[in-house]
Amino acid sequence: MADLVAVFLFIGVIAYAVLGGADFGAGFWDLLAGGAQRGRAPRALIDSSLAPVWEANHTWLIYCLVMLWSGFPTAFAAITTTLYIPLGIAVLGIVLRGAGFAFRKASIRTPEQRLYGAAFALSSVLTPYCFGSIAGALASGRVPAMGNGDAVTSWLNPTSVLGGALAVLVCAYLASVYLEVAAERRQDWPLFRYFRDRGIVAGIVTGAISIVGIFVLRADAPRLFHNLSHRALPLALLAAVGGLLGLLLLRSQKPRALRVTAAASVALIILGWGVAQYPYLLGTHVSLHDASAPDATLGVLVGVACVAGLLILPSLVLLFRLAGRRETAPQGQRQTP
Secondary structure (H helix, E strand, O other): OHHHHHHHHHHHHHHHHHHHHHHHHHHHHHHOOOOOOOOHHHHHHHHHHHOOOOOOOHHHHHHHHHHHHHHOHHHHHHHHHHOHHHHHHHHHHHHHHHHHHHHHHHOOOHHHHHHHHHHHHHHHHHHHHHHHHHHHHHHOOOOOOOOOOOOOOOOOOHHHHHHHHHHHHHHHHHHHHHHHHHHHHHOOHHHHHHHHHHHHHHHHHHHHHHHHHHHHHHHHOHHHHHHHOOOOHHHHHHHHHHHHHHHHHHOOOOHHHHHHHHHHHHHHHHHHHHHHHOOEEEOOOEEHHHHOOOHHHHHHHHHHHHHHHHHHHHHHHHHHHHHHHOOOOOOOOOOOO
């Protein structure tokens, strides 16, 4: 039963990474878009693409938190009493990000738009970094079973820095792909090329950091490195192939196939981490079964998750379909790609 709840939990983690991660990545490109005049067109596309869905994607974060504290309460207590600094920064980042995004759209004066835009963009980078550093802390075993671990070194260490950097880069890559698709739907070919080029750069940098990460994990998290290079190796290789295929598709005129490939590659990366981590939830000292709630609680949690999936998944699918249909071509002269 504990394994089944862990599977449901990891489904939420993957969904939040693939959907919510793209929202954070859009903030990354918003940060690098340039001044008010030069960045006007990219930011307009980012605003239009995020507005219908960015709050809905936080559903997965709430789902993951509920599954974690209900299904594995002792591990949740250990995580929150050790990693309260990155968790607090991430929560603050989510709040500031939402406020910045909402108030920038409602502001009229340029200085105010810059202020709220900076809050939105900086929070969009800081929050996924904190989530990645938390994953690194869990994977490298820096969260004690009883909690109250070192509040600084638990998330400021080589594996956590690697996790944070990869989280930011993966979010940026996903966002560039999704925004390229949005530009293609509008037949806005300058923006299509704009995000295509940035997607290529993000994909190359992510691949380079991943290669460096092999040596980081070998030195700092040897068990995780061993399982990634043995048990989870097929998933890692599939993710690498997907990444290379994504770079090739970025040069093609089939961005919608690229979107599926990019999402699948990210899902395979996270799934590989889960397979390498199993059966432990915290490092190598707390297993899923050690940290799990009683079977009666787990059974109720599985039932609630199934019912929630039947209600929420169709709603999200409908939302994304409607958001996709609302994309229209901009006025003015169109160019060919």
